[in-house]
Amino acid sequence: MDKVFYNGVIITANEKDEVYSSGYVHVRAGKFIEVGSGYPDHIGTEEANFYNLNGRWLLPGLINTHGHTPMTLLRGHSDDLPLKRWLQEKMWPMEQKLTREAVIVSSKLAMVEMLKSGTTTFLDMYHLFLDDIANVVDEIGMRAVITRGIIGLCSREEQIAKLDEAMTIAKSWHGKGDGRITTMLSPHSPYLCPPDYIAEIASEARTLGVPVHTHMSETAQEVEESVNKYGKRPVELLQSTGFFDGASLVAHAVHVNDEELEILTEHQVAVSHNPMSNLKLGSGIASIQKMLSKGITVSIGTDSVASNNNLDLIQEMRTAILLQKGINQDPTAVKSAEGIKLITVNGAKALGLRNTIGSIEKGLDADFIIMQEQQAHLQPAMNALSHLVYSASGADVIDVYVKGKQLVKNRECLYLDEEKIITECNDHYRKMLK
């Protein structure tokens, strides 16, 4: 039976930035077949189940374009340290202790948190147990881009093995879960992969027909080392490998000069901006206002919770746009209608999924969330878009649907047992501390 959600504020995130103060959506077979303002008199109750939104907000499911769910167990394990010590003394030793079971439950913890804060689609880059993570995604009904991060500072044999593994994952999962799962190939970064190897990975990605993803220009030091080692800044270096010759997405892009921006623009490279992680690790602030003005697709990623420390995309988006206003001393920088696009439409574009998701529009898959607006911090009621961007948080999300299927109902995950996952996470974490 079809579903009709009516009498709600519909925040479409469409081209015209339309917000229907009282509107409806009509869902059939996992897709929006109609979106409109007013009450849908023309749809009969024998044709669809009707859900009264009672003024609540309905908007696209949120899209997180960079993260590492297996690291969720390491939330709060270490903060406030210099990057090198943090990685070498705190993160890497713990990551080496991540068993398959720990990775699975860690990813599940992330999925609970993401779903409950309105994220329906996420990119997951990691090097271990990706089949298991993809299996969970498949089972529970979320949407994800699965990609094996490849560190290439190793023997040629190991390089070949890693790329083989990455390609096997990419091939076997691309399009699975009724199209909810797609894949990419991901050299970790220009500083942890030799240029030739990046070129090889990018070339295989073109053959497979999947995009490429990498960490790029996260820190000033990384850029300096690139210049010292290769005589090229990371963007030039990646360009020289052919990385940008097909669909590509780079995470961070904090330290990028104007010439590099031109290259990114010209090659239609999408950016995953991770503002809170970049602040917390002391990396700096990416110039996304400039990127947006050049037409670059800027999306938002949380990075892992080890450096964030949560997966709330609404807070992440707010931080992103407030930062641009603050550092440019310009309150008109990145307005509210642009803000919501960062975590919806632009996320979809960045992941190569814009034909499927990203806005509330006829013909797209019915990935949407419902937010409770009858709360003090979201009043007066009339200014919904402003409140969504400048005052709401993931905690205001109550219901979540992917492809028309409900995954969260009144803040409870229907296909993940939050209590059990929390208990198991703590068991694994305690074991890893020993």
Place this chain on the structure above:
Amino acid sequence: MDKVFYNGVIITANEKDEVYSSGYVHVRAGKFIEVGSGYPDHIGTEEANFYNLNGRWLLPGLINTHGHTPMTLLRGHSDDLPLKRWLQEKMWPMEQKLTREAVIVSSKLAMVEMLKSGTTTFLDMYHLFLDDIANVVDEIGMRAVITRGIIGLCSREEQIAKLDEAMTIAKSWHGKGDGRITTMLSPHSPYLCPPDYIAEIASEARTLGVPVHTHMSETAQEVEESVNKYGKRPVELLQSTGFFDGASLVAHAVHVNDEELEILTEHQVAVSHNPMSNLKLGSGIASIQKMLSKGITVSIGTDSVASNNNLDLIQEMRTAILLQKGINQDPTAVKSAEGIKLITVNGAKALGLRNTIGSIEKGLDADFIIMQEQQAHLQPAMNALSHLVYSASGADVIDVYVKGKQLVKNRECLYLDEEKIITECNDHYRKMLK
């Protein structure tokens, strides 16, 4: 009967930054008479009612040191405009329409939001209907500093009348509500008050025995105009009026040079840092890392929701400390233990209330909040302080107490009718739009 809360994570915010992973507090007659680790075997059940926290967090009530609750009705009324147009075209015309009833319900809306996000004490600066606001605070059991903001660009007669009114409010409310209400005198700012008048206000404050408060160096333009008009930057100008000669608190302090920092340090001037408002209005980012390293008392204010747009102090504090790490490219800047102090101990110091509140310690008033930690985004459970600072939000607060009296129970305000207030706010806002 006494109350004992046990088996919880007690985040004390005391001098030693102690966090008891399983501890208790013993409350009698509105005060903490004991705080400790472990289970309080020595307290009999005939002596106190026992509440099992079941691992939830108990921490000091949060303290918001700068805001304007009557403007809460204007949340989302206008965003993304240049400051001057925003004020002149959007804010001021609406503020002129604020009736007494609108101010009262607007303030109540703010109080619901503050209480539900863990704020127990707030400074409220406004120029209208302060007696009514103070009455609400008195009735509902919160703690507040009430202060009439005085714009001094007017006739001498008006200046006298305004100061008289401010002094009457300060005298009549100081110490009321069983000590929960205190007062200050507040020239609006060095740019909206002539220096002689500021000197007069500051002098009257000393006579009354109350601190002074003002907006200072929020924008670069304001500093430039001060130099052009008076040959002095705002800090020097205020110093010359005697404003800093007694207890004083300045909001913003975004554009303050090293010499000015020395003056603030020397005079023990407290700062209310309003990071999100400063970002949103494009004012810039205050150097609180520098201030803290000099021993300046840095506290956090939200400013009004017209420029924030919420009153969640936990998000505000996180933004504050992440910004310092980011702009200084130093992940060690302002650590988590310092973060929580910004919205507790330092807030109490800034408001002249450190002998009464600010931490969970024997002898202090029992202003505290309880937060629900059994949630995905606050796991693993072991790292509570990190999660509070880097992942939690006001939405995780479930119970709130002021002077030992419960004001919020399981996210419901016991002395404010949220639903009714929301309805009334929307009625007033719609009328004001006409």
